[in-house]
Amino acid sequence: MEYLGLENARSWIKAAALLISENASLLTELDTAIGDGDHGENMMRGFNAIGKKLEAGGTPPADPAGLFKLVGMTLLSSVGGAAGPLYGGFFLALGKASAGKEKLSKPEVGQALAEGVADIQRRGKARLGDKTMVDALVPALEIFRASSDGDLAGALQAAADKAHQAAEATIPLQARKGRASYLGERSIGHQDPGATSAWLLLKALASIGAVGS
């Protein structure tokens, strides 16, 4: 896969919906340990709402930007909590970055992801090591951009693998943002649910690269 086009983007969102639904109880379990136990349910509700919108009649999105905007707006109005504005804003930023493009080259995918992650950081004000989704996204983005050859699929796989590793690396961290932060040291020893869902989204993106375009 050299480019991310509309069909790839649709497959990504479909794969993400499936992965989120398969892992909803894991996300809820992680969130019950250090948050308020609603992350799995909320993410699943968001991706179900996206599925319904895409299946419903009306004009389907014409390009990746249109699809990302639909995904962002739907997450914003259906997920709630902190994850709604954060992931909603992520996809809206992706949409903005890919505006007017029929398909995205590897550097363009990198730029779009970078703007998405920057939006999450701006809105959530979390820094690396605060035990949030940022801890999975930032290292994954770095790996993606560091991969020098033009192979989009390979770079996405490397990013997803890094996000997986980074999500697990949140276990020994003490939360400094979100509801888990109220636990203080008692948040140590648990994997962050936000970092975990961020990894799942990148895993879904890598999975469509593996299939080819």
Place this chain on the structure above:
Amino acid sequence: MPELVHTGVMKKLINSPQDVVREELEGMEAAHGDRLRINYDPVYIARKDAPVKGKVGLVSGGGSGHEPMHGGYVGKGMLDAACPGHVFTSPTPDQMYEASKAVNGGAGILHIVKNYTGDVMNFDLAKEMLEADGIKVESVLTDDDVAVENSLYTAGRRGVGLTVLMEKLLGAAAEQRMDLAEIKKLGDVIRGTGRSMGIALTACTVPHAGKPSFELPEDEIELGIGIHGEPGRRRVKIASADEITEMLLDPIISDLPYKKGDDVLLFVNGMGGTPLIELYIIYRKAAQIAKRRGLKIVRNLVGTYITSLEMAGTSITLLKMNDQLCRLWDAPVDTPGLRWG
């Protein structure tokens, strides 16, 4: 020490976890349809007579599971609209946007927001959307929970019991046609002089999670809980009501600090599963401590007003009072959850 055993059975008076909020709202509509209007898409509860021309519109909202807050405080003398999210989940910006537009009487909108990451972000987005439409919006935050000790390394103090008092006092101010800037200023004063802390004797069960939000050994309590079934700062052995009242009130008094001669409102709240008989036992001791510390209780509130589903426990809130706040407190209020005058 024996742990509470989770049996896998959730005893709740519900039909299905997904329908909890919608069916609650249908019940509220059936019971209070004479004074409330329920909008189902997007979800909000509004005063039936809204928008009230020339009055600042007060809008709050948050996750469900804290009833009667916020929906129960919609009505004359309190909120114009409330946006309920799913249980313990912040509502979304489209709800806040539509609710604010529906109750905009031309004098601007005030958002009352509890300081939780999700609530703050969603209300911020709604504010941006409303301002893009040319509507004036101010927001007041509540962050009264002294149990969050180090705000630098957390999301900051949580909004808890003070939110109820804030909604009552600012609701009265808006009813008396104070303007948006004055109400915002008054809200910030209340924010600065109200403090709370709570304990849990039991956890609570979020319907879609199906099991308790934390496990508490039978002889322990969680000190410094919030209102979302999240665990507190630390666990201590169960103690007498008098000792627990001291554990709650001492950190509150020394935090602001409240000083000898201060007029205060003392609010003893039940978390959802604690009977009034126990709340009065807590109030009795709290009043004794206040007297010993030279605080004058000029107003009070005792009962179940801001909850964590069926959690057993209590929270105490102190608010510094003055003549203006006493007058606003005494002003008539007519909502499902609070009614006098």
